[in-house]
Amino acid sequence: xxxxxxxxxxxxxxxxxxxxxxxxxxxxxxxxxxxxxxxxxxxxxxxxxxxxxxxxxxxxxxxxxxxxxxxxxxxxxxxxxxxxxxxxxxxxxxxxxxxxxxxxxxxxxxxxxxxxxxxxxxxxxxxxxxxxxxxxxxxxxxxxxxxxxxxxxxxxxxxxxxxxxxxxxxxxxxxxxxxxxxxxxxxxxxxxxxxxxxxxxxxxxxxxxxxxxxxxxxxxxxxxxxxxxxxxxxxxxxxxxxxxxxxxxxxxxxxxxxxxxxxxxxxxxxxxxxxxxxxxxxxxxxxxxxxxxxxxxxxxxxxxxxxxxxxxxxxxxxxxxxxxxxxxxxxxxxxxxxxxxxxxxxxxxxxxxxxxxxxxxxxxxxxxxxxxxxxxxxxxxxxxxxxxxxxxxxxxxxxxxxxxxxxx
Numbered sequence: 205x206x207x208x209x210x211x212x213x214x215x216x217x218x219x220x221x222x223x224x225x226x227x228x229x230x231x232x233x234x235x236x237x238x239x240x241x242x243x244x245x246x247x248x249x250x251x252x253x254x255x256x257x258x259x260x261x262x263x264x265x266x267x268x269x270x271x272x273x274x275x276x277x278x279x280x281x282x283x284x285x286x287x288x289x290x291x292x293x294x295x296x297x298x299x300x301x302x303x304x305x306x307x308x309x310x311x312x313x314x315x316x317x318x319x320x321x322x323x324x325x326x327x328x329x330x331x332x333x334x335x336x337x338x339x340x341x342x343x344x345x346x347x348x349x350x351x352x353x354x355x356x357x358x359x360x361x362x363x364x365x366x367x368x369x370x371x372x373x374x375x376x377x378x379x380x381x382x383x384x385x386x387x388x389x390x391x392x393x394x395x396x397x398x399x400x401x402x403x404x405x406x407x408x409x410x411x412x413x414x415x416x417x418x419x420x421x422x423x424x425x426x427x428x429x430x431x432x433x434x435x436x437x438x439x440x441x442x443x444x445x446x447x448x449x450x451x452x453x454x455x456x457x458x459x460x461x462x463x464x465x466x467x468x469x470x471x472x473x474x475x476x477x478x479x480x481x482x483x484x485x486x487x488x489x490x491x492x493x494x495x496x497x498x499x500x501x502x503x504x505x506x507x508x509x510x511x512x513x514x515x516x517x518x519x520x521x522x523x524x525x526x527x528x529x530x531x532x533x534x535x536x537x538x539x540x541x542x543x544x545x546x547x548x549x550x551x552x553x554x555x556x557x558x559x560x561x562x563x564x565x566x567x568x569x570x571x572x573x574x575x576x577x578x579x580x581x582x583x584x585x586x587x588x589x590x591x592x593x594x595x596x597x598x599x600x601x602x603x604x605x606x607x608x609x610x611x612x
Contacts, residue, residue: 263340266383270392276328287393293402388445411444454510
């Protein structure tokens, strides 16, 4: 009887020891996983450098401000009443190496009316248009004040308006300017009305106010904002507009995928360990390490293909390749006569990669999807190990095997 208890205890200790060996192997794999994360981060750095290079050659994000009328006589003031901005965007994609950045050319028309008080001959009005960054100008701004016959080319930031300013002074400013990624307008006047239209299918409306009207089709969009002074005056440095939204790029998606890397390798190791116990086979720690190392390589393979192909196709190729290699390897490791376990491992790997892809694509629902999926996997693992006894208990299989040995 004592010999029987010693044999059971020894077998339980071996399982316990193997668990900690597998755990140490998992920690060792954190090294190649971290290296893969660093490589993906470096590629993101290269993308940022490519974006900076395009910005230097093209232009930065576009920010549009309202004009002013300044007077030498301090008693004279000008108040902007209705302020209208009409922007038409012609978008395109610029490439730097393998990286793509959305840019645009904007036709901007600003119009409105200034209400001037206490206007005298000594007021000496100056029309001021501080348009911010001018490097994106394709043409000099054209200004028309008080419905004059012709537009005046604005070479600096101001123009003498001594003979043009009246008690009611309408104006129109036309500008053709380049920008990248986004365009926003700073509100001014008693009420600002902004209209933006462009040939971009995924606009993202940004800033403190959303449009009151919008129309988004498969190829273009249009949106209208209407904001009174009572709304924007309560907000410090208000602005609103549109951003040329691009879905998560291949580098961002690869970075997001590798953030789940340690969890996915842990789940794969858990499955292998359960199979090792259930199938009564021995899997060498080196085989655990090789399996985990190949799963780490999945993320680099994914990124390297995605830099030249659509992310979905790249993910499919990488997932099929890694799953096939690991399935064949598992088939030989767990023993060829245990075909069920190797087939089950193949199914689990395919499910894990499919689950990760769905999580990456959902974006807004990725947190709840990932959490629920992980809970489901944990429940399945709990069900699979429901018959595993505690280390101090004896299993029926162990007792039967020892009884057979004693009978012999």
